[in-house]
Structures are given as structure tokens and as C-alpha cells.
Amino acid sequence: MGLLPKKSKLVIFESFHAKQYSDNPRSIYEYMKEHHQDYLLLWSVDKQAVKLFEEFQVPYIRRFSIRWFLTFPRAKYWVNNVRLPGWMPNPHGTVYVQTWHGTPLKKLGLDIEEIHMPGTKTDNYKKNFINESRNWDYLVSPNAYSTEIFKRAFHYNGHVIESGYPRNDVLSNHSDGAIGELKQKLGIPTDKKIMLYAPTWRDNEFYSKGKYKFKFQFDLDNWKREFGAEWVLLTRMHYLVAENFDFSTHEGSVYDVSSYPDIRDLYVGADLLITDYSSVFFDFAILNRPIVFFMYDLATYRDQLRGFYIDIEGDAPGPIVQTEEELFDVIHELVRSNVDANPKFISFKDKFSSLEDGHATRRVVQAFLE
Structure with missing residues (x-):
């Protein structure tokens, strides 16, 4: 599906593994809804969060549904604040905007010396981060301090938007x-x-x-x-x-x-x-x-x-x-x-x-x- 022509005015948003209507993706969605009304704005939503999005009357597609697989790869823009599953490539022509979700105090990504999370090996954890960051076209940073850390910890050499965080507006x-x-x-x-x-x-x-x-x-x-x-x-x-x-x-x-x-x-x-x-x-x-x-x-x-x-x-x-x-x-x-x-x-x-x-x-x- 990702090989088909992109829908140039389609933007798909996710927040915290498609389970929340929140954070930087929400702020970007609400801004675009007001100021870029010619774009089609959709949320990718986990089945557990469908009720939440219906209460907010936010347009969505259920994550990993047939419609999702037909739609998500053809969106021109992805806006997300955490990592996507490792098996999801970034199709050619898609602009992936990674907003992340915080200014780092504790060490991140490749800067963590040893992983203590269950079922996670340190080497695999770091490889997954590198593979993910390769897909990002833009990375949002709240300040110069974070930019320096993000580039190193995520092994990221792409475009950084050092802007402050949208969610804090x-x-x-x-x-x-x-x-x-x-x-x-x-x-x-x-x-x-x-x-x-x-x-x-x-x-x-x-x-x-x-x-x-x-x-x-x-x-x-x-x-x-x-x-x-x-x-x-x-x-x-x-x-x-x-x-x-x-x-x-x-x-x-x-x-x-x-x-x-x-x-x-x-x-x-x-x-x-x-x-x-x-x-x-x-x-x-x-x-x-x-x-x-x-x-x-x-x-x-x-x-x-x-x-x-x-x-x-x-x-x-x-x-x-x-x-x-x-x-x-x-x-x-x-x-x-x-x-x-x-x-x-x-x-x-x-x-x-x-x-x-x-x-x-x-x-x-x-x-x-x-």
C-alpha cells in the first residue's frame, strides 16, 4: 500500500501507542483543524480507546483494522509521540514527524548503559531505537539541551524542529x-x-x-x-x-x-x-x-x-x-x-x-x- 501514490492532504496522528487523545499530536491536530482546513486529519486509535475518541468527536480509524492498513501507509504525514512497532516501515514519500513526549532528565535510548525492563535485551533495545529513528523526517525538540541529547540518544541525524513543545502552548x-x-x-x-x-x-x-x-x-x-x-x-x-x-x-x-x-x-x-x-x-x-x-x-x-x-x-x-x-x-x-x-x-x-x-x-x- 505504501507504494501507491500518497494522499497529499492526509495527516494521521497517534499518541502513546494510539491509546490517548493528548500531548503534542493533539496540539498539532487542533491547530491544523483550525488553520489548515483543507487537510484531512485522522487519528489512529487502539480499540481500547475508541470510546474516548467518540466522546471527543474526533475522526479516527481503528488501529490494525483493514481500513487502517489501506489508509495509514498512504498518508502523506504521520505525527506520533512514541515509537511505532518495529515491523512498520516508513513508506517512500511519507513525512514522519516524531514529536517525542518530554524533556529528558533520565537517560534515553543509546545513552542507557544497561536495560532493566522485562523481556528486553540491551543490544536489541538500542538496535530498535536506531531502526526507528531512521524513519523520522522531523524530530521536535523543546530546547537546545534536548536537541543535543536527542541526536545522540536516538542516533538521529535528520531535521530537528527546535521550537518548544506544542502541548505547552x-x-x-x-x-x-x-x-x-x-x-x-x-x-x-x-x-x-x-x-x-x-x-x-x-x-x-x-x-x-x-x-x-x-x-x-x-x-x-x-x-x-x-x-x-x-x-x-x-x-x-x-x-x-x-x-x-x-x-x-x-x-x-x-x-x-x-x-x-x-x-x-x-x-x-x-x-x-x-x-x-x-x-x-x-x-x-x-x-x-x-x-x-x-x-x-x-x-x-x-x-x-x-x-x-x-x-x-x-x-x-x-x-x-x-x-x-x-x-x-x-x-x-x-x-x-x-x-x-x-x-x-x-x-x-x-x-x-x-x-x-x-x-x-x-x-x-x-x-x-x-
């Missing part, structure tokens, strides 16, 4: 009304402040390939006693974490938003972020709101699992803590402080967020269409 352009809409959608009282907990996954803690374990390292009853009068806690697990948490005993205080369609709304609504090694803090910093790094396993993660590209202990735009007591103490301190006055926070934003001006999507679309 909304963080520079949001309205206060969006916060009220989020609270109404989730059933959060309007007088409550929002604390967002968004940790990442651990390569060596898993049930099976692609399904990772996660265990809370602070007690939710203690959190509720400490903060429940003024705050609610939104918990957002990484898409690879397979846990199904039961927060019924904390109803009204703790909300599981792991399946919420797009984390960008949660950023806008959150007054404070708790994370660990996830790249979410690079995005959240754009909002000039407090960030706490709950790195209870810092030595293991840094020295054995992944390693970091930056000196996180020296450059983090917020305090690093390792115990529940430390976590609660710094939250109390941060809500009384102003991050704008923190020189480390300002320096961090200057290095990583200088391109996040609310117009990254326009720059990316112009680059690959032209």
Missing part, C-alpha cells in the same frame, strides 16, 4: 476559567486547592513487559490529616503503570486521574506538583508554581536504573525529599513562598523554557508542511 495561554471547568468536571469543591502527584515508573518493578508496579511511599491517611481541610490530591500514574488504585476510603480528598485524557488540563488546575523523575516538572515550571521532588529511591534510580543528564540535586527547581515527614514539611514551606523569587527556579526556566511562548505548534506545523 496552552500553559502560556490558559484562562482562569479552565481551572473552574476542571474542578467542575472532577467534582472538586471550588474552595479547595489542588495538589498533583505525577510520578514515573521504575524499570525494575513490573508484572510483565509494559506493565509496571507502583506503591505509594507516603500514607494517604496522614496526607489527609495534614492537608485535607484545604487541599485535594490528584494522582496521575504513568501510562505504563498497571496498578488500579482504590481510593474509595479517601473519597472527596484523593482523586485518581490516571485515565484523564490529557495532563495539560491537570497542570493548569494544579497549585502544586509532586513528582520524582518524570519530565512533567519541565512543563509545569512554565506556570511558575511550586514543585516538590519526592525521590525516595534517588540513589538506586540514579546509580543503577537510569542515571541523569543534569545534576538534579544541584539544579532541581524545587526541594528534593526522601521521606514522608520531609515531604509534608516542604509542602508547608512552599505554599508560603514565591517561586518567582527563587534564583534557581529562574535559572532553570531560562535554560529549559525559553522557547515556550505559546506559539510552538505554529512553528512545528509550518516546518513540516513547508
Whole structure:
């Protein structure tokens, strides 16, 4: 099918293995829908996510269906934020735009010395990355720091669009009304402040390939006693974490938003972020709101699992803590402080967020269409 003439005005989008309507592909889709109405825009959607896309009334084709095999290879443009299956070649004439999905803190691709993921050998993992990156025609980068890492870690020598991330445009352009809409959608009282907990996954803690374990390292009853009068806690697990948490005993205080369609709304609504090694803090910093790094396993993660590209202990735009007591103490301190006055926070934003001006999507679309 890829040998047939391309449909020059067809763009097909995928986000997180066709399971989400989110991230950079969503921002590019919504921009093109408004500004390039002569293009046919379709999403490639996993069967588990069909209901989500129907709720958003987004045009889609079901991934790996007969119609998909007849359509996907003939699209002029592919827009994706993770790797495609290894057996899927990039047909001649297709423009593959790889947006990726985060500014790297932990090591990526060829920079990882040893892979600890289940069923994955280090050599094969790196070969798969090289084979995948050969198919990319454009790679989106949020800043110069990421460009340097991406080229090396992905073994990529093609065109880089160093533009800022499209998904972050909304963080520079949001309205206060969006916060009220989020609270109404989730059933959060309007007088409550929002604390967002968004940790990442651990390569060596898993049930099976692609399904990772996660265990809370602070007690939710203690959190509720400490903060429940003024705050609610939104918990957002990484898409690879397979846990199904039961927060019924904390109803009204703790909300599981792991399946919420797009984390960008949660950023806008959150007054404070708790994370660990996830790249979410690079995005959240754009909002000039407090960030706490709950790195209870810092030595293991840094020295054995992944390693970091930056000196996180020296450059983090917020305090690093390792115990529940430390976590609660710094939250109390941060809500009384102003991050704008923190020189480390300002320096961090200057290095990583200088391109996040609310117009990254326009720059990316112009680059690959032209």
C-alpha cells in the first residue's frame, strides 16, 4: 500500500501507542483543524480507546483494522509521540514527524548503559531505537539541551524542529476559567486547592513487559490529616503503570486521574506538583508554581536504573525529599513562598523554557508542511 501514490492532504496522528487523545499530536491536530482546513486529519486509535475518541468527536480509524492498513501507509504525514512497532516501515514519500513526549532528565535510548525492563535485551533495545529513528523526517525538540541529547540518544541525524513543545502552548495561554471547568468536571469543591502527584515508573518493578508496579511511599491517611481541610490530591500514574488504585476510603480528598485524557488540563488546575523523575516538572515550571521532588529511591534510580543528564540535586527547581515527614514539611514551606523569587527556579526556566511562548505548534506545523 505504501507504494501507491500518497494522499497529499492526509495527516494521521497517534499518541502513546494510539491509546490517548493528548500531548503534542493533539496540539498539532487542533491547530491544523483550525488553520489548515483543507487537510484531512485522522487519528489512529487502539480499540481500547475508541470510546474516548467518540466522546471527543474526533475522526479516527481503528488501529490494525483493514481500513487502517489501506489508509495509514498512504498518508502523506504521520505525527506520533512514541515509537511505532518495529515491523512498520516508513513508506517512500511519507513525512514522519516524531514529536517525542518530554524533556529528558533520565537517560534515553543509546545513552542507557544497561536495560532493566522485562523481556528486553540491551543490544536489541538500542538496535530498535536506531531502526526507528531512521524513519523520522522531523524530530521536535523543546530546547537546545534536548536537541543535543536527542541526536545522540536516538542516533538521529535528520531535521530537528527546535521550537518548544506544542502541548505547552496552552500553559502560556490558559484562562482562569479552565481551572473552574476542571474542578467542575472532577467534582472538586471550588474552595479547595489542588495538589498533583505525577510520578514515573521504575524499570525494575513490573508484572510483565509494559506493565509496571507502583506503591505509594507516603500514607494517604496522614496526607489527609495534614492537608485535607484545604487541599485535594490528584494522582496521575504513568501510562505504563498497571496498578488500579482504590481510593474509595479517601473519597472527596484523593482523586485518581490516571485515565484523564490529557495532563495539560491537570497542570493548569494544579497549585502544586509532586513528582520524582518524570519530565512533567519541565512543563509545569512554565506556570511558575511550586514543585516538590519526592525521590525516595534517588540513589538506586540514579546509580543503577537510569542515571541523569543534569545534576538534579544541584539544579532541581524545587526541594528534593526522601521521606514522608520531609515531604509534608516542604509542602508547608512552599505554599508560603514565591517561586518567582527563587534564583534557581529562574535559572532553570531560562535554560529549559525559553522557547515556550505559546506559539510552538505554529512553528512545528509550518516546518513540516513547508
